[in-house]
Amino acid sequence: MPNFDALPPRLAHQARFLVEMDKLKGVLRRTSPIGQDRRENSAEHSWQVVLLAITLAEHSAEPIDLLRVLKMLAIHDAVEIDVGDTFHYDKAADPDLGAKEHAAAVRVFGLLPDDQAAEFLALWEEFESKQTPEGRFAAAVDRVVAFVMNSHNHGGTWAEYRLSAEQVRAKNQDIPRGAPAIWDLAEVLVQFGVEKGYLR
Amino acid sequence: MPNFDALPPRLAHQARFLVEMDKLKGVLRRTSPIGQDRRENSAEHSWQVVLLAITLAEHSAEPIDLLRVLKMLAIHDAVEIDVGDTFHYDKAADPDLGAKEHAAAVRVFGLLPDDQAAEFLALWEEFESKQTPEGRFAAAVDRVVAFVMNSHNHGGTWAEYRLSAEQVRAKNQDIPRGAPAIWDLAEVLVQFGVEKGYLR
Numbered sequence: 001m002p003n004f005d006a007l008p009p010r011l012a013h014q015a016r017f018l019v020e021m022d023k024l025k026g027v028l029r030r031t032s033p034i035g036q037d038r039r040e041n042s043a044e045h046s047w048q049v050v051l052l053a054i055t056l057a058e059h060s061a062e063p064i065d066l067l068r069v070l071k072m073l074a075i076h077d078a079v080e081i082d083v084g085d086t087f088h089y090d091k092a093a094d095p096d097l098g099a100k101e102h103a104a105a106v107r108v109f110g111l112l113p114d115d116q117a118a119e120f121l122a123l124w125e126e127f128e129s130k131q132t133p134e135g136r137f138a139a140a141v142d143r144v145v146a147f148v149m150n151s152h153n154h155g156g157t158w159a160e161y162r163l164s165a166e167q168v169r170a171k172n173q174d175i176p177r178g179a180p181a182i183w184d185l186a187e188v189l190v191q192f193g194v195e196k197g198y199l200r
Numbered sequence: 201m202p203n204f205d206a207l208p209p210r211l212a213h214q215a216r217f218l219v220e221m222d223k224l225k226g227v228l229r230r231t232s233p234i235g236q237d238r239r240e241n242s243a244e245h246s247w248q249v250v251l252l253a254i255t256l257a258e259h260s261a262e263p264i265d266l267l268r269v270l271k272m273l274a275i276h277d278a279v280e281i282d283v284g285d286t287f288h289y290d291k292a293a294d295p296d297l298g299a300k301e302h303a304a305a306v307r308v309f310g311l312l313p314d315d316q317a318a319e320f321l322a323l324w325e326e327f328e329s330k331q332t333p334e335g336r337f338a339a340a341v342d343r344v345v346a347f348v349m350n351s352h353n354h355g356g357t358w359a360e361y362r363l364s365a366e367q368v369r370a371k372n373q374d375i376p377r378g379a380p381a382i383w384d385l386a387e388v389l390v391q392f393g394v395e396k397g398y399l400r
């Protein structure tokens with residue numbers, strides 16, 4: 001390993017955190033990139049939600065601090081290094097998932113200097129709890145990505161799990177809460193999925 | 201294709217842009233994720249530089265608007281959809297590369313509503329020209345990633361292209377210009393590369 005101990009302690013902590021986070025490139029999700037026959041990883045997904053937030057910020061239901069939203073989205077999947085990706089429709093299956101994810105957040109962000117560890121943990125908790133305008137907008141963006149991918153990928157996980165339009169709508173109310181205009185986009189994608197037979 | 205024409209024109213343009221940008225998941229770079237036997241793509245890389253900028257912002261040589269840095273980094277590789285990734289040490293090989301990349305930026309960002317197309321094109325030009333504190337810090341972050349990856353990947357492209365420590369230092373002066381402390385990190389990684397024989 002490189003001799004990070006030769007660096008000022010703050011920078012050494014940051015370097016170790018950044019190396020650890022590279023592991024998100026190896027955490028596979030259920031979705032595939034459009035037109036590709038492979039599952040995408042959480043690093044690609046994290047970039048995509050950052051890009052969606054930048055592009056669609058004007059549609060937030062409430063005024064937001066976009067910088068805080070982008071920080072949240074860039075780190076929101078860090079816990080998957082320890083617990084893996086959990087499919088949105090399976091979240092209720094493991095009653096201990098919340099505690100496991102919290103422990104993972106404490107470990108991964110704990111590699112950082114104390115003040116940044118606290119900041120990143122607070123950002124992750126804000127994303128998870130959706131109790132602020134920024135948390136709600138970030139959640140809306142994170143949810144709509146699956147609509148974009150599945151509608152362009154012959155149904156993707158919609159088809160694989162034989163979901164209905166009603167299930168998809170009911171399970172994604174974070175979208176209209178965070179950004180009603182983005183829900184209009186989601187609805188166009190659902191209608192396309194129904195027409196094509198991707199959604200029951 | 202989904203019926204984006206059913207949406208307000210602004211949102212329809214944004215949706216088409218976001219679908220197009222998904223192609224960055226299929227643009228391969230020379231580097232590999234740490235410990236993985238595959239080349240990484242420009243979407244993963246874009247996430248990683250966003251994360252580095254968030255984590256290392258305090259080390260910028262000059263005060264920066266971090267939000268603008270993150271926007272720049274999230275879109276800085278958009279031109280690769282049309283021209284592919286160009287290896288840093290090969291950039292001089294194609295005298296027309298600048299013109300090709302500019303045309304690609306105009307095309308890809310041109311999918312957006314006019315005001316956003318102009319904003320994103322200006323961000324991309326600011327990143328390329330490195331004439332602002334934000335452009336310089338973004339460039340420093342974008343350059344140091346290769347040091348992190350190669351030093352943790354048995355030399356990676358350093359070894360593959362038989363580069364010397366001197367070549368790597370000379371070719372990456374964007375790093376000390378944008379963030380002297382990040383150059384200290386890069387130097388630790390170079391020294392490790394020399395010790396291990398990854399760098400001549």
